Amino acid sequence: MALKGNLADFSTTQILNLINLARKTGTLRIYEPIVTDETITDGQGNKRKKVVPGEERATIAFREGKLILATRGDQDGHLANVLQKAGKLNAAQAKVIRERGAGYSDKALALMLIGANYVTQADVVRSIQQYTLDIVYDVMTWTAEPFVFEENITPSPERITVPIDLKNVIIEGTRRAREIKPLEEELPNLDMALKFPEAPGDKFRGIHLSVEEWRVVSFINPKNSIRQIAKACNMTDTEIRRVVYGLLQAGLVELVKPPGMQPPQAAAPVRRSQTQQSAAIKRSVVERLIAKIKET
Amino acid sequence: MPMQTVKMVITGPFSAGKTEFIRSISEIDVVTTDEGISPESAEYGTKEATTVAMDFGRITVDDDLVLYLFGTPGQRRFDFMWEILAEGMLGFVVMVDSAKPETFREAKSILETFRAYAPTPYVVAANKQDHPEAWSPEDLRIALRIEENVKLLPCIATNKESVKNVLLELLYSILEEMDT
Numbered sequence: 001m002a003l004k005g006n007l008a009d010f011s012t013t014q015i016l017n018l019i020n021l022a023r024k025t026g027t028l029r030i031y032e033p034i035v036t037d038e039t040i041t042d043g044q045g046n047k048r049k050k051v052v053p054g055e056e057r058a059t060i061a062f063r064e065g066k067l068i069l070a071t072r073g074d075q076d077g078h079l080a081n082v083l084q085k086a087g088k089l090n091a092a093q094a095k096v097i098r099e100r101g102a103g104y105s106d107k108a109l110a111l112m113l114i115g116a117n118y119v120t121q122a123d124v125v126r127s128i129q130q131y132t133l134d135i136v137y138d139v140m141t142w143t144a145e146p147f148v149f150e151e152n153i154t155p156s157p158e159r160i161t162v163p164i165d166l167k168n169v170i171i172e173g174t175r176r177a178r179e180i181k182p183l184e185e186e187l188p189n190l191d192m193a194l195k196f197p198e199a200p201g202d203k204f205r206g207i208h209l210s211v212e213e214w215r216v217v218s219f220i221n222p223k224n225s226i227r228q229i230a231k232a233c234n235m236t237d238t239e240i241r242r243v244v245y246g247l248l249q250a251g252l253v254e255l256v257k258p259p260g261m262q263p264p265q266a267a268a269p270v271r272r273s274q275t276q277q278s279a280a281i282k283r284s285v286v287e288r289l290i291a292k293i294k295e296t
Numbered sequence: 297m298p299m300q301t302v303k304m305v306i307t308g309p310f311s312a313g314k315t316e317f318i319r320s321i322s323e324i325d326v327v328t329t330d331e332g333i334s335p336e337s338a339e340y341g342t343k344e345a346t347t348v349a350m351d352f353g354r355i356t357v358d359d360d361l362v363l364y365l366f367g368t369p370g371q372r373r374f375d376f377m378w379e380i381l382a383e384g385m386l387g388f389v390v391m392v393d394s395a396k397p398e399t400f401r402e403a404k405s406i407l408e409t410f411r412a413y414a415p416t417p418y419v420v421a422a423n424k425q426d427h428p429e430a431w432s433p434e435d436l437r438i439a440l441r442i443e444e445n446v447k448l449l450p451c452i453a454t455n456k457e458s459v460k461n462v463l464l465e466l467l468y469s470i471l472e473e474m475d476t
Contacts, residue, residue, distance in 0.1 A: 004429050005397035010439065018438045043309030043402025045371035185401060281302060281386060283474050285361060289302065290467045292357040293460055296321065 003149040006033075006051055009042075012140045013170055013177070015149065016067075017249045020166040023065035026151040030058045033144045053146040058139050060132075061155050067169060068154075068161035069128070070135035077131070079106045079113075079124075079160070086127035088119050105158030129162045133169065140173035167250040168208055174246030175210075183241045187248070190227040190237060193258035194220045194244065203252055216243050222256050303364045304466065305381055306351075307406055308391030309399040310370030313423040313453035315351045317391060318365045320459040322353025326367075350381055375409075382413040387466045391453070392440070394422045394430035404440050417469040421451035421462045 003018075007030070015028060031053030038050040061069045071077040080101065084094035097118075101109045110124045119127075155161060177183070197203060209217065212233070219229040230240035247253045306314045319326045328351050351367030366381045382388070388410050392403045410418065420442055422433040431439065437448050447465050452458045 001432060002429070003431055003435060009398040010400065014439065018435060021438050022435065040398065041310060043312075043370070043396075043399030043406075045310035045373075283471065285300065285302065286386075286467055286470050286474070288357050288361055289355075289363055290464060290471075292355060292363075293321075293463050293467070296323075296355065296456075296460060 001151060003147075005147055007142055007145045007147060008051075010147075012136075012142065013173055013245075013249050015147065016136075016140075016166050016170050016173070017251070019062050019149070020065050020170070021251060024149075024151060025063050025154060026061075026149055027153040027155075028060040028062070028147060028149045029056055030060075030139060030142065030145045030147045031055065032057050033146060051144065051146055053148070057142075057145065058135055060136060060139065061153075061161065062166075063154060063161070063163065065166065066163040067132065067136060067166055068163055069159060070132040070139075072135050072138075075135075079109050079128075082127050082131045083113075083119060083123070086123070086130055088123045088127055093118065105156075106160045107158055110160060124160065125162055128160055129164060132162065132164065133172075136169060137173055137176055141176060165206060167203070167252065168206070170250040171207070171209065171213070171246040174242060174249065177242065183238075183245050187226075187241050187245055190230065190240070191225045191258070192255045193222045193225050194229075194247075194253045195222045195256045196220060197251065197254050200252070207250070207252065212239075213243050213247070216240070217247070217252075220253060223258060225258050299360055299362065301362045301364055302386045303366060303384055304463070305366050305368060305385045305388040305410070306391060307368040307378070307388055307410055308370065308421075308423075309393065309402040309406060311396075312370065312391040312393045312399065312403070313451075314367040314370065314391050316453040317389070317421070317423070317451075317459055317462075318351050318353035318367050320454060320456045321355065321463065322365060323356060324354050327352040350377060378406075378409065379413055382410060385414060385416055387417045387419075387470050389462055389466060390418060390420045391423050391451070392420060392436060393424050394433075394436060395424050395427040397431070397439075400436075400439055407440070407442075417466065417473050419447040419449055419462060419466045419469060421449055421453075423451045423453050425450045426452050 018024070032055045033051045034054040036050045036052055039047045040050045041047050055073060057073045059071050060067065075081070078098055080089060080094040080097040083089045084091065089097065097109070097113070101112070104112070113119050114121055114124070215233045216229055219232050226240055226244055230237065233240070235243070244253070248255065306317050308314055315326065315328060350369065353365040355363040355365070357363060368378050368381055390403060390407045390410070393399050407418075407420070420440070422430070422436050424430055433448050433450050436442070442448050447469060449462050449465055450458070451462050
């Protein structure tokens with residue numbers, strides 16, 4: 001089943017989080033946004049112009065929840081270009097290899113280049129990894145493009161793929177995020193607290209956090225609200241939101257209500273009458289409702 | 297014996313299928329407060345009418361017990377009705393249009409609002425699962441960040457058996473809550 005949507009509604013960070021947690025295999029395609037005269041309605045009933053996919057701008061491939069390859073529509077992802085971009089080949093070398101190696105697959109070409117001592121295997125792996133990451137970090141700043149995620153579609157076996165853990169990608173991508181508004185929508189309440197998920201040691205293994213992020217992590221405790229952590233770390237609301245959002249999306253922390261957190265004022269009277277109502281309803285009433293709905 | 301009435305609330309974003317859900321199970325024609333959508337309205341062209349105050353359905357269990365189903369208006373400009381409708385509810389269903397990612401953020405926001413109104417059990421109904429572009433319930437759970445202990449159920453609001461399943465699962469959750 002394909003997942004379709006628009007980055008305006010479901011960001012690249014959220015897509016990566018979904019792919020990471022569900023350990024999905026497939027290809028994410030992101031398209032140029034074409035605004036039409038048609039309209040769609042969002043969840044609040046507000047109308048806006050319908051955006052349909054134009055030319056393909058990027059494809060990002062995943063295997064079992066790991067990023068393995070990315071390409072951009074406006075860039076030739078030929079291995080020679082990737083190696084040149086990484087500084088492993090000069091322009092003249094890349095040109096010759098492109099011309100002479102036109103009929104070869106990436107894997108075959110890599111073997112030839114390694115055999116001829118142009119590059120090492122580690123050079124190839126690192127260059128493809130960096131090329132892939134550069135594209136993904138760029139895509140993570142896009143905010144209005146239509147996307148489709150097609151499950152179980154992967155690059156041809158002739159392409160070289162390098163598995164990359166998505167948790168680090170999500171955190172780094174969030175650091176680079178330009179748009180702050182979605183962060184406020186995703187994390188509106190700074191009075192919530194944070195806790196570690198089960199087996200945090202496993203989740204944090206191999207994660208590259210900045211000093212700032214580690215400081216936030218060191219204060220994580222269900223008793224500390226995010227606002228208190230921000231104060232302790234001398235961070236603005238925007239800064240703490242950015243760090244916490246990245247940690248949340250990477251599955252490294254979870255939101256919890258701190259002890260003693262007051263419900264919203266408007267909810268208080270309802271909560272009281274609700275308690276009275278619940279106490280008045282007996283188990284037998286619910287069982288009778290179940291029996292009735294079953295026979296309906 | 298005095299008549300006892302219990303209430304469940306069906307909520308969710310605009311056009312999530314709340315009215316259809318109630319219509320599929322109610323023993324009476326659903327009492328709606330729909331208004332026609334004028335050409336000037338933002339919703340014009342998306343559906344013929346929209347719920348302004350509430351939808352109302354009924355299931356009579358016996359001479360002394362009636363279940364009322366209240367559907368909330370999906371548009372934010374009518375959200376003053378939400379708290380009124382939430383008062384005294386036994387539980388609530390959050391309907392999500394599985395094929396409209398543009399409504400997921402609002403669905404999550406409505407869910408959190410109703411959780412704050414009352415600590416009652418609730419389930420999430422992943423509606424329109426028969427739509428070719430519907431996201432699966434498993435993907436929706438991650439997308440909406442629904443905890444594992446909350447039931448997220450596939451649903452087709454126009455299908456009575458599917459609606460019955462959602463309501464039964466909510467009632468089972470209410471029973472479980474009473475046991476704890």
